[in-house]
Amino acid sequence: MKKLLIASTSTVHGKGYLEYILPELSNLFFGIKEILFIPYARPSGLSHEAYTEKAKAAFEKINIKVKGIHEFNNPIDAINNAKGIFTGGGNTFLLVKQLYDTKVISAIKNVVENGIPYFGTSAGSNITGLTIQNTNDMPIIYPPSFNVFGFINFNINPHYLDPDPTSTHMGETRETRINEFHTLNKIPVLGLREGSWISVKGNSVVLKGALDARLFQQGKPAKELPPDTDLSFLM
Amino acid sequence: MKKLLIASTSTVHGKGYLEYILPELSNLFFGIKEILFIPYARPSGLSHEAYTEKAKAAFEKINIKVKGIHEFNNPIDAINNAKGIFTGGGNTFLLVKQLYDTKVISAIKNVVENGIPYFGTSAGSNITGLTIQNTNDMPIIYPPSFNVFGFINFNINPHYLDPDPTSTHMGETRETRINEFHTLNKIPVLGLREGSWISVKGNSVVLKGALDARLFQQGKPAKELPPDTDLSFLM
Numbered sequence: 001m002k003k004l005l006i007a008s009t010s011t012v013h014g015k016g017y018l019e020y021i022l023p024e025l026s027n028l029f030f031g032i033k034e035i036l037f038i039p040y041a042r043p044s045g046l047s048h049e050a051y052t053e054k055a056k057a058a059f060e061k062i063n064i065k066v067k068g069i070h071e072f073n074n075p076i077d078a079i080n081n082a083k084g085i086f087t088g089g090g091n092t093f094l095l096v097k098q099l100y101d102t103k104v105i106s107a108i109k110n111v112v113e114n115g116i117p118y119f120g121t122s123a124g125s126n127i128t129g130l131t132i133q134n135t136n137d138m139p140i141i142y143p144p145s146f147n148v149f150g151f152i153n154f155n156i157n158p159h160y161l162d163p164d165p166t167s168t169h170m171g172e173t174r175e176t177r178i179n180e181f182h183t184l185n186k187i188p189v190l191g192l193r194e195g196s197w198i199s200v201k202g203n204s205v206v207l208k209g210a211l212d213a214r215l216f217q218q219g220k221p222a223k224e225l226p227p228d229t230d231l232s233f234l235m
Numbered sequence: 236m237k238k239l240l241i242a243s244t245s246t247v248h249g250k251g252y253l254e255y256i257l258p259e260l261s262n263l264f265f266g267i268k269e270i271l272f273i274p275y276a277r278p279s280g281l282s283h284e285a286y287t288e289k290a291k292a293a294f295e296k297i298n299i300k301v302k303g304i305h306e307f308n309n310p311i312d313a314i315n316n317a318k319g320i321f322t323g324g325g326n327t328f329l330l331v332k333q334l335y336d337t338k339v340i341s342a343i344k345n346v347v348e349n350g351i352p353y354f355g356t357s358a359g360s361n362i363t364g365l366t367i368q369n370t371n372d373m374p375i376i377y378p379p380s381f382n383v384f385g386f387i388n389f390n391i392n393p394h395y396l397d398p399d400p401t402s403t404h405m406g407e408t409r410e411t412r413i414n415e416f417h418t419l420n421k422i423p424v425l426g427l428r429e430g431s432w433i434s435v436k437g438n439s440v441v442l443k444g445a446l447d448a449r450l451f452q453q454g455k456p457a458k459e460l461p462p463d464t465d466l467s468f469l470m
Contacts, residue, residue: 013403044411045418091415133374136406139381140368140416146377159406168248170429171371171394176279180326181375183280194405 003028003117004151004200006128008158008192008209010089010121018058018121020195024208026062028117029084034065036082038108040098041090041123055088069104079107082116089122089158092135096127096143109149118151122158125192129155133181134189136174152198152205153188153235160191160214175214175222182218188234189216190225198231205231238263238352239386239435241363243393243427243444245324245356253293253356255430259443261297263352264319269300271317273343275333276325276358286323294321304339314342317351324357324393327370331362331378344384353386357393360427364390368416369424371409387433387440388423388470395426395449410449410457417453423469424451425460433466440466 005021005028012020029035039051046054052068059066066086072078079085085108087095099105112118120128126135127148134157163173172180178189190207191214192198199206207213207229215223215234225231240256240263247255264270274286281289287303294301301321307313314320320343322330334340347353355363361370362383369392398408407415413424425442426449427433434441442448442464450458450469460466 009405011405013405042418043407043415045415094415094419133376135374138369138371138412138416139374140412140419142381146374159404161404161406169394169396170244170246170248171396172278177373177375180278180280180329181373183277184329184375 001115001202002113002151002200003115004112004128005117005119005197006125006152006156006192006200007119007121007197008125008160009194012195016058017054021197022058022062024197025059025064025119028119029064032064032083032117034067035059035084035086036078037066037068038085038087038095038124039068039070041088041092041095043088043090046090051088051090055086075102075104076107079104079111082111084117084119085112086119087121087124087127089124091140092123092126092132092137093139093141093143095123096132096145096148097141099127100144105149112149112151125156125158128152130187131155133185133187134178152200155187155189157189157191160193175216178216182216186218188218190214190231190234191216196227203232203235205235207231236350236437237348237386237435238350239347239363240352240354240432241360241387241391241427241435242354242356242432243360243395244429247430251293252289256432257293257297259432260294260299260354263354264299267299267318267352269302270294270319270321271313272301272303273320273322273330273359274303274305276323276327276330278323278325281325286325290321290323310337310339311342314339314346317346319352319354320347321354322356322359322362324359326375327358327361327367327372328374328376328378330358331367331380331383332376334362334383335379340384347384347386360391360393363387365422366390368420368422369413387435390422390424391433392424392426395428410451413451417451421453423453425449425466425469426451431462438467438470440470442466
């Protein structure tokens with residue numbers, strides 16, 4: 001049974017790294033002593049080592065060990081032997097480029113489809129959708145494709161941000177950008193506000209956290225979905 | 236002699252489309268009766284026709300006619316016969332995909348290098364740099380490359396936005412995103428605030444408008460540049 005926790009953000013304002021989501025992670029990784037961390041998205045250019053240390057420190061609080069994929073000689077073996085996987089946020093383009101270059105993309109897809117629990121934040125959540133076309137990141141590197149895992153049958157816009165009605169800035173709002181996407185693409189997009197996540201357990205796909213999420217579908221007005229909405233109608 | 240006007244935005248708050256920049260456009264296109272408009276970036280999914288109408292209405296005020304590239308049977312001929320070129324803003328990925336698909340990219344490069352005046356706003360400015368890797372846009376379509384004209388020897392971040400010190404949002408600031416770019420790339424990036432533009436005349440490259448621009452270079456602290464700064468040191 002597929003088990004995923006797809007989070008908008010690693011960190012909510014005023015709390016430590018992963019702090020708000022630790023109880024959920026205890027459930028997702030129940031009975032698992034060590035998980036594999038994918039640090040490829042390198043937020044602010046952080047090294048694989050430093051990023052993995054950060055993940056280690058957070059998971060220590062729930063007694064789970066963390067090993068970075070860069071610590072293994074063979075990253076595909078590392079995935080095939082993993083009991084749980086966490087992909088951290090950072091730059092989505094860099095993450096996807098690395099997933100393709102290291103050829104781990106199909107290995108991850110395979111183990112997660114077969115029940116290895118997966119946790120993603122931000123860029124690590126973008127890649128659980130069908131494509132990375134709703135990332136907020138700058139295209140700092142050219143990936144071989146925008147197609148990713150498709151564990152869910154829609155795309156994620158993490159860190160979803162409502163328009164600021166007082167703004168005089170003429171750049172596009174997040175909603176305008178997603179609507180532009182829908183002039184060319186049919187894939188539904190879920191705008192996940194910081195502090196929201198999606199819980200996937202087999203065929204059950206549910207919006208979690210205290211906030212509404214905003215659903216964008218081609219040719220339909222955007223819709224606010226309350227917490228605990230069953231999202232399986234999108235699958 | 237190369238002549239370009241590379242603007243951060245088409246529209247500043249409280250003014251009409253292109254209104255703030257019309258006097259400059261009268262100079263750039265001095266003596267020219269008709270220019271060619273490239274509507275490929277399609278802001279908000281606007282049709283080529285509707286977008287061209289918008290450009291026409293603005294340029295009418297300075298007695299310049301506008302024809303959209305889609306109105307010609309052969310877009311490459313249209314470029315080779317153009318007396319001036321304006322590329323409007325919208326989605327940079329879509330713009331670049333269309334420039335490659337229609338094969339006009341080398342034709343535009345050639346005529347502009349040979350002195351046909353070029354005006355770009357937002358996405359139309361992003362493509363004057365070396366790559367589109369500092370666009371703010373969503374990757375709504377996969378382009379065959381991120382490489383573009385390189386009329387200037389650096390990249391543009393249009394609609395440059397300063398961090399909001401009161402924000403509790405955990406998504407990356409614009410500065411963080413550009414710094415992430417510099418963990419992988421050497422190309423300097425100029426953050427152009429709305430209302431700023433770059434004037435290129437042969438070897439002269441000057442920051443114009445009332446606002447400072449923010450220059451990002453790999454391995455150096457970001458720097459505020461005042462209006463009228465000579466940018467030729469970046470070339």
